[in-house]
Every structure is written in C-alpha cells, then in structure tokens.
Amino acid sequence: MAARRPRQTNSSNSLTFADLGVPDALNRVLAAAGVDRPFPIQAATLPDALAGRDVLGRGRTGSGKTYAFLLAVLTRLAATATPRRAGRPRALILVPTRELATQIDSVMAPLAQALSLRTMTIFGGVAARPQIAGLRAGVDVLVACPGRLADHVEAGDAHLDAVEITVLDEADHMADLGFLPTVRRLLEQTPRGGQRLLFSATLDAGVDVLVRRFLTDPVVHSVDSTLSPVAAMTHHVLHVHADDRFAVLVELTAAPGRAVVFTRTKQGAKRLTRRLVAAGVTAVELHGNLAQAARTRNLRAFSDGQAHTLVATDIAARGIHIDDVALVVHADPPVEHKAYLHRSGRTARAGAAGTVVTLMTDGQVPEVRELTRKAGVAATTTRLRPGDALLRQLAPGERTLVPPPVPQSAGPRNEAQSAQGGRGRRGAKPTSTASNASVRSVPARSGAAAFSARARPGTRSGGR
Template sequence: MAGSRPRQNTMSNSLTFTDLGVPDTLDRLLSAAGVERPFPIQAATLPDALAGRDVLGRGRTGSGKTYAFVLAVLTRLAASATSRRAGRPRALILVPTRELATQIDSVMAPLARALSLRTMVVFGGVAARPQITGLRAGVDVLVACPGRLADHVQAGNAHLDAVEITVLDEADHMADLGFLPTVRRLLERTPHRGQRLLFSATLDSGVDVLVRRFLTNPVTHSVDSTLSPVAAMTHHILHVHADDRFAVLVELTAAPSRTVVFTRTKRGARTLARRLAAAGVTAVELHGNLAQGARTRNLRAFATGEAHTLVATDIAARGIHIDDVALVVHADPPVEHKAYLHRSGRTARAGADGTVVTVMTDGQVAEVRALTRKAGITATTTRLRPGDALLRDIAPGARKVVPQPVPQSPAAGRHEARPAHGGRGQRGDTPAQNSSRRSVSTRSGAAAFSARARSGGRRTGR
C-alpha cells in the first residue's frame, strides 16, 4: 500500500535471496526495504520458479507469497532475450481485487525499475483511456483484475499471445468471487508452453480445475496447513449485551494501535465507520459501494496513519497488507470459518504478534462457538460491559479521545445485534442521539477528519 513499507522479519536460516538465484541488484533493494531473508514459501518456490517450472504454492495468509512470485517474474524477464511490445505484456499477474492489484504493483514497481522493466495495473472502476494508452506504450508485467482485462482483450487493446509467465494470486478467492470462467478464458489466450505460477491458500472452490487444466507437471510447495491459525495470534471473544456493543467497539478502536474492524455488509461498514468517526475515532470505511478513488484514499489514510481504524467488509480480508495491524475486530462474526481465518490474517503477519477479537451478543453464542471450533482456534471468552479493564489490556495505550458511547434506544440496540443486516443509519437516531453525536464530534480533535472520511477523503467546506 502507498505509505506502507514492505517489512519482513529476519528468519532463523542463513539462506539469502542471492543464494536462491535472485540478482544482486534486487537483493540490495530488498535489504534496504527490510527484507533480509527469505520466508519459507519464498525459499521453497523460488528455485523451481526461476528454473522455469510450473509451481503451485500453498500457504496461509501473510506467509510471503507476493515476493515469492514477484521476484521470480522479474528475474526471469530480466534474463529473457525478448523485449516489450505495444499491447503485448510479457508477464501477467491475475488478482481478485483492485486493492491487491495496487498493492502488488507498489511492491514490484521499484524492483522492476532497477531492472529497466515496466509494470502496469489494470482494474475496473476507473477510466479505461489511461489504461489503453499504457498498454499501447508497452509493458513488461501487467497486474490485472480479470473483468477489466477481459474487456481490453475483447476490444483489442491487449493481446496475451506474448505472455511468458502467468501468475494467479489468491486463486481460491477469485473462485469465491465467481471469476473462474473469465480466468479460464484469459488463460486460454496465453501461450500453452508459457510458465504458470498459482498461489492459493486452499485448493477448493474449483481451483483444482485450473491446476489440472493449465499447469504442466507443477511442483507443489505447501507452507503450514492451508487456512491454519497463526500461533502468534491471541484470540478473544467478548460476550456483550446488544445495547453495549457499540460502546465496546468505541473503546477498542479509540486506542492508538492500528485496527481493522470487519462487518458482514457494506451498509454495516458504512454506518459503523461514520458512527465511530462521530465518536472521535479516526475511522475510514472500505467496501464495494465506494468509488475507486474513495477506496484508494481511505486505504492510503489507513496506511499512513492519518486514520488508525479501518472498517471493512470481507473485501479487505484477503491479500491486503498494511504494516503493524495490531488488532482485528470481528464486529460481526463471519458466516464461515475460512472467512474468520482470512480476516484474522490481517494481523500477526510476517512473524509479528497480533490480537483478534470477536464481539458476540447473546443471540450469536451458538454460531460463534461453531465458528471457532471449525477454525481450530482457542479463544478466551469474557462477558463484560463498557469500561472493563480487559478492553485496555486488549487494546493498550492512551486513548486519543475519551470514549463517548452514543446512547441507543432499545430498538436500535436490538438492530445492532443483527449483524447480517448491518446497522441502522443515522437517519433512524433520536434527536438526543444526534445531539450527543454532534457534541462528541465537536469536542474531539477528529471533527475535520470525520468529515473527510464521510466524503471518501474529499474536503468538505460548503
């Protein structure tokens, strides 16, 4: 992400990237960025990928898959005798989301420039004309979401017959989002003898069909069990009364640590982010209803520390990496255990520690117990009220604002307890609630920021 620096802790082994075949130029850049030793998925896959073999890499979220394929692609292209041509990328990296595409390119671009290689990102939600211009100028590595790339291919702006290496990242997530038919059509346009690298946390949801159809004698490397919980995570379940839910969320997110809060619905993310901002928390939202410009601005605000709380749907549960996320809060417990593990994987990345909290109301006890059992995690369950000392233990540090819980009517509290439907908007609040919210926002130093967050980062003055 813009504003976030790639960070990777030193591993215990003495293997270096140069030992694996990565050029000295890239090794120096990696070291300067704090990436000094390869992680297991990188050490396992790079030798085979650099030898030109098809690779199937499986590893839990946060295991370092991005550098594993980025370094392989750049090293092989730099050693290739071919040159870039207009509208014909030499390598293709397919990803499920715009945010992941942007993040991969931000990691790859400085490395590519050092090798005189050109990268480009293509996804929907933005104007197509600049993308057409970039494709015509020629690109070595194209990072793309399937839908917009398919549009460019159909329009004749992009041709995939010169692709030497194809990477599918988060392949299982692409399957979950329904992209596999488009992915298959795109892969069929790449040369049959081209190298293919597929990285995925699991092989379900039709990913195995892609492996059998498009990978030739792939070498499989698995790091940790698929979807395994991370030992460095501490898991808490906070059993709260429905009327106390929002106040507890305020206390957790008012801490100075970087926090990601997950909701089930887009409406729920929007409502919660705005209520937190009104309570003095520097919170921004991320969900599919936001325009791409707002999504980019909000992620940048979170990455740079302008906002320290990101309220998101599962759009942020896969692939998005922001340094130093200390706390993940499931404001709405996810529907199934895989989503729990993927969401939780936004913290405790690359060897760091992290804390995961699930906020559970009385009506959610059975589903949360089943969820944690299937996820294979052991969580400490605590029944508490706002102001409990455990909340400061979980999210330590001096609060930047004094938590000012917004009063709720019994009806509003009951609605908050039904996360599958999101929260009620501010329109449903009582005059007393609105008055309290305005008072809190005025008292806090985050009032101006709250206005920008609600407008997706734009200045508001009229």
C-alpha cells in the first residue's frame, strides 16, 4: 500500500535539496511529489551522509527521517554504480515492522526508478519463495525486518558481504521489540568499513550499544528533543465515566476525517473494532494477530478512505505513515511516555495540524498525569459526558453512521450478539471493514448514546 506523501514545504532554512548535493534526477521526483524544501533533520544529516560519514540522527516521529536516509542511500549507490549480484544487496535498511518496510519502499520506489536502481522488501507473514526469487535476481536496496532476513541469511539465500550502506530506522523500537540480538548478528555480517546510518527518536541503552559497536566516529544530529511535542498538535485528556467511554469514542470517530484509535492489547483492538462497526463507524483493525494479507487490506481501506477509523495496537505507532490523520485517540492510555509520543505522532505530520485525545477514567487519573508529565505535554483536561460541545470542537463536522454489514445467517441475531460481533448460524463473521451500505447522519448525542456500553480497557502493554 502506498500512502500519499504530504506536501513538504516548511523548513527552518532556505536551502534546497540541490544545495545539499541531491542529484537533479531525484530533485525532479521530489518536486513532482510536492517536496519542495528539506526539513531540519534532512538539512542536518544529508551533507554528512552524502560524504560517506556514519550518522546518528535523532528526531521525533514525523520529522522527515525517511527522506533523510533514502536520499543519501540512493545518491551514493548511483554514484558508485556497482553492478547488482544475485543474493547480495548493495544497501540494507532494517526496520521493526512489516508496515514500515512496505511504506518506506513505496516512498523509495519512484526515486530508485529515476536512478535505475532495484529495491525490494523482506518480512515475515508472507511466502518466502518470491522473496528468494527477488534476491537471486539481484537487488540494490533491501528493506527488511530482522527476523525474516536472518532466516534468508541462515538458509544461504541472502549474503550481506556486499552491503555498502546500512540503515537502522526506528532503532529504539527495535530495541523495545527485542530485535537487538538479531540486528547485531546481521550487522556483524556487513563489511566493517561500510557506511552506517542510525535513526531513532530516542537513544536508550540498547540503542547506545549498537552505536558504540557498529558506528565509526559518527556525526550526531539531534534536531528535536526526545520529549519535543509537535507545535501544531493539541493534546486533550477527557475525564469520562467508565460507562461513557465507548459513547464518547463513537462521537469522536463518527466525525469526518481519519482517526487512529489505540488500544493496549490485540484482543482489545479486535473487540473495539467490532463494537465500532456495529455502532455504525467505518473502522478496521491493525494488530499482530492479523495475517499479513489482512493487515495490508485494512491499511489500504484506511488509506483509500473506505474506512475512516483505524483501531490499532502500538505496532501502528511505528509502522504506518498515513497522510491527513486529523485525530489520534488513546482509548487505552499507554504505559510509557515514549509510546504516547509515538502514537500521537500519527497526526500533525510534516507540518500539518492534529488533535490527540486521551480517554481517562477515575482510576486512571494518576497514571495519565504522570504519562503527560514525562512526555512533556501540556494537555487540557476536561470532565465531560456524551454530547458535550467540546467533542464537536475536537472532531468537527457532521456525524455519520453506516449500518453494519449483515452476516449471512439463517436466523435473526439478538442484540447482544450484534453488539459483540457474534456469528450467525452459518458461522459468518462480521467484517471490520467499511460498509457499502447507505450512510445516515445522526445527532452526536443520540448516535453515540445508542451504542453506549461499558468499555473494557486493556490491562497489559505491548500487544503487537
């Protein structure tokens, strides 16, 4: 799935990409995509990366790190013009999630094509045979998740001894997911004298181990503080009664525009998506229990506008870059402040504005206060009920609800089955996708309150 890239115009300087050394062939592609001026992280890191230096770049999510390393990698590969060899990529970009690998490759594709460079992705959850065939055909830039790449290396289908440039993107998240031992084994198989670029929002102990072990005299560029919130992002904490959480959530997500709703657990994401669909919200889910085909299909539905709400675990905080996300809702407040910042970073990207809402019940007051304090966020806290006028300010526009898909069933389903996504007599499952049924407009209060039920917040973190 290729997400449309935002028009990149705001920059802290008057430099152009040409001024930084980006070749004309890439500048034409950037201009066609509306990327006019470099962001600070790009302006800071590109000169050193293009000069062949090892670079450690730190910037908050949404700061433009992807273009920063892609332009450097492609420019340097085109300059050396080393021929492709079977099973031996010339550049390696390691990322923590399948979605991030796919989207980096989609951003890179037109740039690589302009330089006649070949790219491919490797990750788990899909058949290995097409990946093996692609490796054997020869590839210039390989975007890979550590686990599946390690399998190919062990099987002898991939060799890393010809890698000229290695990029570690979202290095701190790879540390959180336990990838560091595998990443270390992979990096040890790349040439010692190769260039290495590491990009991360934070520099935790695990990331620092990689820096000291694999980067040689790196140039450090820290454009944004670890706790630097986005200026165009507004933060709100809605103090609600537990019985009102779902009704408030429906009011927010029934508004026009894209919204990403975060839960702590995979089962929580699945359950909440079914309830939202039953309530008339066009929603899809994204979490680790889905097969890759379902994850791709749901992301495409969200990106294409068939569904306006994506319900996700923290995997999406690092794994997706969808334009024009107006609203992020923490239905379950995250455990760590880093997760709060990465989740929130799905909105207000590339200079756009966005709103972040955290739903907080009485029992969650201390943890949410500590969460926002550590995140360096000045959030406005409001106690409210469904139908409050503030909900229309946070998510403006007319609320619309869509009748949920009707399962193929031989008999009627009772109200409890419908609300919980139960199966009909033939075993048909309700789908968590946008419906083609007619849309109906409803007053915010009546539409949400009609589907109010006690929400069951997640109790553990780290659902993938």
